[in-house]
Amino acid sequence: MTLNPRNRKARDIELEVSEPATGRVEFPLIGTDRKRVEGLDVACIIPLLQACPGDETESLFACADRTRKGFVGDSVHIRGIIEFSNYCVRSCMYCGLRRDNRKLRRYRMTPDEILAASENGIRSGYRTIVLQSGEDPYYSASDIARIVEGIKAFGDVAVTLSVGERPRSEYATMKAAGADRFLLKHETADAELYRRLHPGASLETRIECLQNLKGLGFQVGSGFIIGLPGQDIATIARDITLLKELDVEMAGIGPFIPHPDTPLASYPAGDVTMTLKALAVARLALPHANLPVTTALSTLQKDGRQLALSCGGNVIMPNITPAKYRELYEIYPDSASLKDPEDGGIGEIAGMLKAVGRGVSATKGDTLPREKRPIPARDEASFQ
Numbered sequence: 001m002t003l004n005p006r007n008r009k010a011r012d013i014e015l016e017v018s019e020p021a022t023g024r025v026e027f028p029l030i031g032t033d034r035k036r037v038e039g040l041d042v043a044c045i046i047p048l049l050q051a052c053p054g055d056e057t058e059s060l061f062a063c064a065d066r067t068r069k070g071f072v073g074d075s076v077h078i079r080g081i082i083e084f085s086n087y088c089v090r091s092c093m094y095c096g097l098r099r100d101n102r103k104l105r106r107y108r109m110t111p112d113e114i115l116a117a118s119e120n121g122i123r124s125g126y127r128t129i130v131l132q133s134g135e136d137p138y139y140s141a142s143d144i145a146r147i148v149e150g151i152k153a154f155g156d157v158a159v160t161l162s163v164g165e166r167p168r169s170e171y172a173t174m175k176a177a178g179a180d181r182f183l184l185k186h187e188t189a190d191a192e193l194y195r196r197l198h199p200g201a202s203l204e205t206r207i208e209c210l211q212n213l214k215g216l217g218f219q220v221g222s223g224f225i226i227g228l229p230g231q232d233i234a235t236i237a238r239d240i241t242l243l244k245e246l247d248v249e250m251a252g253i254g255p256f257i258p259h260p261d262t263p264l265a266s267y268p269a270g271d272v273t274m275t276l277k278a279l280a281v282a283r284l285a286l287p288h289a290n291l292p293v294t295t296a297l298s299t300l301q302k303d304g305r306q307l308a309l310s311c312g313g314n315v316i317m318p319n320i321t322p323a324k325y326r327e328l329y330e331i332y333p334d335s336a337s338l339k340d341p342e343d344g345g346i347g348e349i350a351g352m353l354k355a356v357g358r359g360v361s362a363t364k365g366d367t368l369p370r371e372k373r374p375i376p377a378r379d380e381a382s383f384q
């Protein structure tokens with residue numbers, strides 16, 4: 001594998017990689033149609049992730065931005081997230097909500113509180129409500145189903161759930177109640193690393209849950225963490241191809257941020273540029289997907305939202321959890337979302353988007369089924 005730009009103009013950059021089938025792949029894939037880009041495999045992705053600072057990286061980001069524009073347009077979907085419980089039965093080595101973190105004060109919102117926060121969000125203009133929690137069996141599938149029905153009764157809004165691993169039958173109950181989408185990150189595609197970071201859990205089970213969700217008709221989101229101790233660049237490339245194999249509609253890619261009350265407290269945070277490069281490559285590999293700007297990225301980088309929006313991102317998820325609970329949902333310290341106003345700052349976001357030539361989506365932001373996806377005009381579909 002060679003990587004050889006040496007200060008040439010961005011449009012002239014070539015990243016070469018030996019590839020048995022086609023000999024070599026050029027970057028930024030000048031004149032290549034989207035099918036070839038979507039066919040990226042691990043050997044092809046690694047050099048993109050190794051793009052050097054300067055022209056190469058800029059070229060990758062610009063390519064992802066054009067792809068985003070061509071396939072999902074300039075509108076940004078704004079989803080209001082309510083973090084309704086910080087109880088968790090898991091002990092993920094990186095997460096501040098882990099069961100073994102005895103220092104954290106725990107809370108659960110009542111169904112009425114969740115519905116009130118959802119109604120406020122909908123009044124503020126959100127067309128998707130995301131309900132997230134630690135993995136907390138206190139809420140049965142029918143409890144969640146009733147909450148979903150309650151939110152749906154407020155109007156024409158989508159509901160996304162992110163409540164962890166459950167049996168297929170429980171996901172079916174939630175789907176039958178009207179839940180539209182489900183977020184469950186695979187976290188890392190390296191099965192051995194997954195096992196070490198998630199005691200008592202397995203990547204295999206995680207993937208089975210994602211497949212069950214897909215089979216039930218949810219729009220499914222997965223994603224992974226950049227900078228986990230033990231991860232290397234090949235792992236990240238594999239993370240991206242796994243997203244493709246799972247045929248996800250959404251993918252969240254954020255940096256690891258160490259939490260002082262976890263076993264990974266002393267490890268460095270994930271790299272912001274690598275997070276942006278992974279997001280950009282994910283956009284090339286999954287051009288139709290909804291790719292959020294993660295809060296973890298905005299936490300490490302003040303202008304993280306704007307940067308991620310220019311590298312393939314097209315979704316923002318402001319925090320609309322009632323203020324009294326927010327700082328208790330401490331996945332990692334000093335989350336950027338603590339600064340979000342009670343309504344998530346939807347007005348400020350609209351202003352920021354306008355300033356960067358984007359706009360707030362007027363739709364719920366569903367990912368269209370494969371057969372209904374428009375095929376962009378040739379000049380939008382290619383990456384020149």
Ligand code: SAM
Pocket residue numbers: 094095096097132133134135162163164165183184185187224225254255256257258259296331332
């Ligand atoms: N329980 C649900 C689940 O398992 O999908 C959702 C809640 S979980 C707290 C939400 C996400 O937080 C995880 O998918 C993980 O990627 C992220 N996360 C947790 N700790 C983190 C950390 N220290 N740095 C970055 N992301 C973290």
